[in-house]
Amino acid sequence: MDQPGRHSLRDTVPPHWLEAYDHAWLTLYSIALGTEKEFRVAKRVDLSDSLILAFWGSMTYLDASALSLRFTPDGDVIAQGDISQRESGQGAWLLVIQPCNTNSPKNEYILKFNASVLSSLIISVTTRNYAYSRVFDNCISLKSDEATAASGPALGPHGFDKPLLSGLDTFQQAAATLEQKPDADRRRIELSLHWYDKSLRSYGVDSFLNNWIAIETLAMPDTSNVRPINIRLSEIYKLPLPVVAERFAVGRLLGLRSRIVHDGEDLTVFAPMSDYMRRLYEDLLHDVLGMTTNRLGELALAPSFSFEALLGAP
Numbered sequence: 001m002d003q004p005g006r007h008s009l010r011d012t013v014p015p016h017w018l019e020a021y022d023h024a025w026l027t028l029y030s031i032a033l034g035t036e037k038e039f040r041v042a043k044r045v046d047l048s049d050s051l052i053l054a055f056w057g058s059m060t061y062l063d064a065s066a067l068s069l070r071f072t073p074d075g076d077v078i079a080q081g082d083i084s085q086r087e088s089g090q091g092a093w094l095l096v097i098q099p100c101n102t103n104s105p106k107n108e109y110i111l112k113f114n115a116s117v118l119s120s121l122i123i124s125v126t127t128r129n130y131a132y133s134r135v136f137d138n139c140i141s142l143k144s145d146e147a148t149a150a151s152g153p154a155l156g157p158h159g160f161d162k163p164l165l166s167g168l169d170t171f172q173q174a175a176a177t178l179e180q181k182p183d184a185d186r187r188r189i190e191l192s193l194h195w196y197d198k199s200l201r202s203y204g205v206d207s208f209l210n211n212w213i214a215i216e217t218l219a220m221p222d223t224s225n226v227r228p229i230n231i232r233l234s235e236i237y238k239l240p241l242p243v244v245a246e247r248f249a250v251g252r253l254l255g256l257r258s259r260i261v262h263d264g265e266d267l268t269v270f271a272p273m274s275d276y277m278r279r280l281y282e283d284l285l286h287d288v289l290g291m292t293t294n295r296l297g298e299l300a301l302a303p304s305f306s307f308e309a310l311l312g313a314p
Contacts, residue, residue, distance in 0.1 A: 009140050022141065022142055023139050023142060025097070027095070030091060030135055034054075038092070049098065052096055054092070056093075060087055060088075063084050066081040067151055093135075096119060138150065195214035205260060232284060236293060237297055276310055282296075
């Protein structure tokens, strides 16, 4: 990649990738304000498990941005829109390439996570413009001309209750209660809802941490002490504090958060754990708004419930 021109992926990746792997995961970022003079001669950085290219030119890729899923009340999933082949256009680009195998594939989340780590490292030691915007994720065969476009994940709605018009009456009551709160309390609740929204639109560890921030903002004056949450749950479910602490395991959730944030553990957070966190937040919110609630209790107080099972799902 030292000279401008068209290059195939197989010509670009390290030779041993062609023997050990059958695909490569490509993530392209735009380099804002990058000039042809600066990037016409490409720069390559080989790492142990990835390849970074900064270059001037264009790339052909599959664009899945117009593809969306629609879910019918009867359980059908309908794909709308098309995957199209596009040209990036002439410009300065940062390309992160990672090897992977289809018979033993890396989790897509991990590949996207790794790309975000590498691009953020580049930004932190250079400039925000070096990975200004993410353009695409494609999985490209190293054995043929096949390519797959990666889109954002979609959460199936059929595990949740069907919406009813009467729900808007409940919402109106909750919104009216929120408006009547003192300014400081209302702003705190609104901020918690903002983080809760971020948790609903993210996945895995991202969803867990966003939801925990929502919980801290709403119900933990001291972010290292879960006792205020346990007191609220004790009042909601009319249970002694020791039973609440054992059954709802909020302290263990704080421990998971600490292992992720402070110890840097790469924990896998499955959908049942995200659902558990969502129910906990909703119980606390309903209580703050003076609404009756049993979201978490429906799950955690069931005879068959096991917190350990949440950790080892699916």
